[in-house]
Amino acid sequence: MFEPYHDGFDKECAMAIVKLKDVKKVYPLGKTEVSAVKGVSFDIEKGDFISIAGPSGSGKTTILNLIGCIDTPTDGSVEIDGLPTGHLPDGVITTLRHDKLGFIFQSFNLIPVLDVYENVEFPLLLGKSTATRKEKAEWIGYLIREVGLDDWREHRPNELSGGQRQRVAIARALVTRPEIVLADEPTANLDSATGEAIIELMKKMNREMSTTFIFSTHDAKIVGIADHVIRLRDGLVESEERKER
Amino acid sequence: MPTLMRIALRNLAENRAKTAVMGGIICLGVAVMVLGFSFMDSAAAGMRRAFRESFTGDVIISGKAAGSVSLFGVQTNGGTEATPPIPEYGRVLAYARAQDEVRSFTSQVDGSGEATLPDKDTMGATALIYLFGIEPQSYRAMFDDLDFISGGYLEPGTEGVLLSSDQIEELKQELGTEVKVGDRVQIQNFGTSIRQVTVRGVFNLKRKNPAMSMVAFVDAQTMKALQGMTIGSAGQATVGKAESELLAEGRGEADLFGGGDLVQAAPVGGSRSRVRSIGAARLPVRLDAGAWNYLLLKLKNPGDATRLVARLNDWFAAQRIEAQAGDWRQAAGPFAMIPTVIRRVFMAAIFIVAVVAVIIIMNTLMANVIERSSEIGTMRALGARKSFVWRMFLTETITMSVVFGVLGIVIGSAIVIALNRVGIRSSEPFMQVLMGGSELRPTISIQALGAALAAVIVIGFAALLYPVAVALKVQPVKAIQAGHSE
Numbered sequence: 038m039f040e041p042y043h044d045g046f047d048k049e050c051a052m053a054i055v056k057l058k059d060v061k062k063v064y065p066l067g068k069t070e071v072s073a074v075k076g077v078s079f080d081i082e083k084g085d086f087i088s089i090a091g092p093s094g095s096g097k098t099t100i101l102n103l104i105g106c107i108d109t110p111t112d113g114s115v116e117i118d119g120l121p122t123g124h125l126p127d128g129v130i131t132t133l134r135h136d137k138l139g140f141i142f143q144s145f146n147l148i149p150v151l152d153v154y155e156n157v158e159f160p161l162l163l164g165k166s167t168a169t170r171k172e173k174a175e176w177i178g179y180l181i182r183e184v185g186l187d188d189w190r191e192h193r194p195n196e197l198s199g200g201q202r203q204r205v206a207i208a209r210a211l212v213t214r215p216e217i218v219l220a221d222e223p224t225a226n227l228d229s230a231t232g233e234a235i236i237e238l239m240k241k242m243n244r245e246m247s248t249t250f251i252f253s254t255h256d257a258k259i260v261g262i263a264d265h266v267i268r269l270r271d272g273l274v275e276s277e278e279r280k281e282r
Numbered sequence: 283m284p285t286l287m288r289i290a291l292r293n294l295a296e297n298r299a300k301t302a303v304m305g306g307i308i309c310l311g312v313a314v315m316v317l318g319f320s321f322m323d324s325a326a327a328g329m330r331r332a333f334r335e336s337f338t339g340d341v342i343i344s345g346k347a348a349g350s351v352s353l354f355g356v357q358t359n360g361g362t363e364a365t366p367p368i369p370e371y372g373r374v375l376a377y378a379r380a381q382d383e384v385r386s387f388t389s390q391v392d393g394s395g396e397a398t399l400p401d402k403d404t405m406g407a408t409a410l411i412y413l414f415g416i417e418p419q420s421y422r423a424m425f426d427d428l429d430f431i432s433g434g435y436l437e438p439g440t441e442g443v444l445l446s447s448d449q450i451e452e453l454k455q456e457l458g459t460e461v462k463v464g465d466r467v468q469i470q471n472f473g474t475s476i477r478q479v480t481v482r483g484v485f486n487l488k489r490k491n492p493a494m495s496m497v498a499f500v501d502a503q504t505m506k507a508l509q510g511m512t513i514g515s516a517g518q519a520t521v522g523k524a525e526s527e528l529l530a531e532g533r534g535e536a537d538l539f540g541g542g543d544l545v546q547a548a549p550v551g552g553s554r555s556r557v558r559s560i561g562a563a564r565l566p567v568r569l570d571a572g573a574w575n576y577l578l579l580k581l582k583n584p585g586d587a588t589r590l591v592a593r594l595n596d597w598f599a600a601q602r603i604e605a606q607a608g609d610w611r612q613a614a615g616p617f618a619m620i621p622t623v624i625r626r627v628f629m630a631a632i633f634i635v636a637v638v639a640v641i642i643i644m645n646t647l648m649a650n651v652i653e654r655s656s657e658i659g660t661m662r663a664l665g666a667r668k669s670f671v672w673r674m675f676l677t678e679t680i681t682m683s684v685v686f687g688v689l690g691i692v693i694g695s696a697i698v699i700a701l702n703r704v705g706i707r708s709s710e711p712f713m714q715v716l717m718g719g720s721e722l723r724p725t726i727s728i729q730a731l732g733a734a735l736a737a738v739i740v741i742g743f744a745a746l747l748y749p750v751a752v753a754l755k756v757q758p759v760k761a762i763q764a765g766h767s768e
Contacts, residue, residue: 107663107758128667134758135665146660150292155285162285163665207666 054216054249055081055104060113062099062272073099075272076113081251081265083216086243086265089253095269097253098221104251105138105219106130118216135164139210139241141220141252145202147194147209154190157181157208164213180208183245184238200231202237211242219244220252224259236262290678290695294685299306300650304643305686308742311632312690312734313697318584318628319730320698321706326621328718330610332489336427337497338613339388339578340587343368343378343594346604352415352615365392367511369604371572377597378579382584389574391415391505393471400468400478402459409456411449411469412497415505424580426488428499432465433483436501442482443467443498450484452496471508476512479504480500490720492711493617502574511573578613616668620716636741643745647679651676651753658753659760669704675750676743683742687735694734698726 062074074096081087081104089097102108103115106122115122117137122130139160140146147156158179166173181190184204194202203223210218220239224232236252236259243250252263260266268275294301334340337353344351345366349358356363368374371389379387392415398409418436428435428444436442445453445461453461461467463481470476479500487495583586587609594607611618651658658671706722714720 102759105663105758131662131665131667134663140660140663142660144656146656146663148289148657148660150289150296155288159285159661160664163661163667163670213665 040140052083053080054083054085054118056114057100057103058114058117060100060103060110060115062096062103062108063111072272074103074110077269077272077274079111079267079274079277081217081249083130083249084243084247086240086250086263087252087265087267088260089251089267089269090255090257090260090263091253091269091275092255094271096272097240097255098267099272100250100269101219101253102223104217105140106134106254111203128197132164135160135213137216139213139215139218139248141203141210141218143205143222143224143225144208145194145199145226147202149194152191152193153181153186153197153205156205157212160213177208177212179198180211183242184208198231200235203227203231203235207235207238207242211246211248214246215248216249217249220250222253222255224254224256229256229258232256232259233262286674286677287681289674290681293678294682297650300646301682304646305682305689307639307642308683308686308738309410309690309693311635311741312687312738313694314635315632315734315737316694316726316730317697318632319733320694320724320727321701322621322628323627323727323730324724325717325722326625328722329614329618329621329716330718331615332491332718333618334580334584334610336425336487336489336491337494338610339424340581340584340610341378341579341590341594341606341607342610342613343374343577343579343605344575346598346606350615351606351608351612351615353390354412354615355392356435357615359534366604367573367575368577370601371574371577373601374605375577375597378594381590382594383581383583383590384579385582386420386424386427386580388420389417389502390421390576390578391507391509391511391573392575393509395469395471395508397453398468398470399453399457399459399461399465401466402457404457404459407457407475408470408497409453413443413469413500413505413508414497415500415502415509416501421499424578428483428485429488431484432488433481435533436482436499440482441479441501441504443469443479443482443501443504444483444485446495447484447486448492448496449498468510469504471510475508475510475738477504477508489718490714491718493614493715506573507573508709509573519551576613617715632737638740640745643742644748647675647745647749648752651675651749651756654758655753655756658756659758662756662760663758671753671756672750673702675746675753679742680739683738684735687738689732690738691731695726695731698724 057080058078060074060077061072064073076165076188077096077100099108104117106115106117106125109123111202117133121135122133125133148159151159154177156214157180161168161173161177168176178187178190180186184207186201186204186208187237189197189201194205197205203226206223207218210220218239223239224235239250239252239281240262242248254260264280265278267277310685342351345368347356347363347364347366349356351357351365354362356365364482375387375389392413394410394412397411398404398406398408416436417438419438422435423656429449433444436444445467450461461481463484465481466478467481468476482600499761579590581590591607591609596604597603598607605686661671661674662668702725705719706724707720708714708722
């Protein structure tokens with residue numbers, strides 16, 4: 038198999054890469070406040086394929102936003118790879134997101150004017166890398182092949198189906214070899230068969246690349262594919278279950 | 283192609299309607315600027331050429347005055363006054379002509395008066411006439427701009443006046459009779475001097491210049507006599523018979539002015555005949571050969587004028603000579619201000635249009651930023667720094683400004699080239715002054731092109747500031763809230 042280039046991340050296994058300690062998040066809503074998360078604590082280990090499940094309004098997206106450093110907790114702490122993220126300056130947070138995190142969005146969020154190859158390549162253009170242009174091209178090509186879009190690499194997002202777009206998003210999320218990929222309801226805009234295929238693809242990448250995948254869903258069928266499930270209800274952890282990997 | 287440029291070009295192509303609105307404004311603005319600046323620069327060059335080569339030369343030296351000195355007198359708050367003569371003219375001339383930059387020079391006396399025709403019945407009517415007293419040889423060598431319809435140039439040492447065809451027309455209207463070569467014209471200074479001169483030639487200006495077409499050229503001696511530039515009696519005065527009769531009449535003030543009734547005029551014929559008698563005589567005073575209002579210099583290279591003017595003024599100050607030097611603009615006086623004033627008006631109009639353009643482009647960019655907030659949020663979530671977002675919008679705006687700016691330059695230049703081929707003609711005197719002649723063939727000004735492109739980039743940049751400030755506030759969470767599904 039093609040050996041992807043290594044961007045210098047330390048890939049030790051079996052340690053908590055994400056730690057949430059008594060995390061609370063309150064949003065102002067007019068003159069009142071809404072508690073989206075009311076004190077959540079859990080750890081996620083490297084290489085986990087974890088689902089944060091729960092009904093709408095349970096706090097899934099808020100938890101993913103906090104882990105993804107695109108929101109800050111009102112109280113408690115979030116640590117990514119041992120680094121508390123609560124009060125870091127914007128530049129450091131941006132670098133952290135670029136180097137350690139990958140994102141898959143419910144609405145795919147591909148850049149409309151870029152084709153498949155360019156969309157996957159895009160995160161590599163935002164940071165520093167020791168890889169040569171050729172190495173990068175091989176790595177992008179590998180990811181596009183892995184997500185099954187080799188014949189579509191020159192197509193723009195509006196020429197792709199929903200499932201294809203989400204495959205592009207998966208390849209894009211992995212291109213910087215992040216330690217964690219966050220996926221907020223990645224199957225919500227897909228039919229069930231395509232949704233399952235996407236989750237299977239994510240799981241395949243999780244196994245092949247040892248990348249931690251954290252995804253939120255309210256689809257019980259999708260939840261079943263996860264190795265580790267954290268169920269939320271009303272902003273609190275309702276249950277946590279692990280499967281043998 | 284760099285990613286930012288790729289994104290910029292594709293976004294511009296994708297958002298055709300917005301790009302067309304913004305690009306259209308930029309393109310039109312630049313085309314108007316190129317056209318306007320080219321017209322103004324060409325007109326200014328035409329006017330400069332018309333004055334420099336025909337009347338003012340490159341440098342004017344005059345006596346020092348409190349107001350602004352031009353060939354038309356001294357402009358003061360109270361109006362126009364006579365230009366003081368150049369003190370120590372001989373030394374000034376010797377120093378000026380010794381300068382390496384000087385190619386040729388001529389001296390001039392100016393003034394104005396009331397003209398009438400002593401040999402024709404004009405019913406006492408007079409016409410205002412503005413006069414340049416010249417040395418024919420040096421003046422003709424320096425400014426060969428007169429195209430004679432009849433008669434010819436003044437001969438050295440001969441009295442006479444040269445009138446333009448416009449002046450002939452003016453005199454005909456004012457005096458009610460035609461003036462031809464060979465006629466005598468009587469000119470009375472607003473003081474007491476009266477002289478009669480013969481019309482030696484009627485001309486048109488080779489370079490049509492309404493500002494100058496009302497100027498008559500008279501021999502310097504006549505002009506000096508009219509201006510009273512004398513150095514006292516040259517000896518015993520010989521009084522002729524006519525003068526003796528006039529003096530012998532011994533009339534008092536009451537007799538001369540109609541017995542104290544100012545409304546009652548003296549008999550026209552008698553008065554004219556006496557005046558003619560005085561004017562025809564050679565006055566027994568010696569004209570001051572060194573008395574000149576102006577010394578005009580033409581340079582080998584007109585670009586040296588500023589440096590030479592500074593050097594001359596330094597020398598005048600060092601020598602304590604009450605003289606001053608200036609460039610052709612100073613010599614042309616208020617006429618030279620016309621292009622400057624028009625340019626300022628045009629610049630003010632351009633500024634207003636630019637502000638409107640900034641507002642329109644800013645609004646369109648704002649709409650663009652709002653529409654693309656999800657894309658910006660996604661980029662930020664993927665690790666794009668704020669500087670990347672800033673550069674992305676800057677690249678798009680500058681690319682658009684340059685592309686449509688260049689298009690505007692091409693369109694504006696094409697129009698200028700077309701106008702250059704057909705020429706812009708006007709019979710309006712004001713336009714003729716402005717254009718430096720009756721026809722203007724505008725040429726593309728490289729400076730105008732650069733200024734237009736720079737202006738459009740500044741406009742684009744100014745229009746970008748607020749939208750990009752809004753874009754930089756877009757948080758990555760916007761990507762998650764986004765509803766678009768590209």
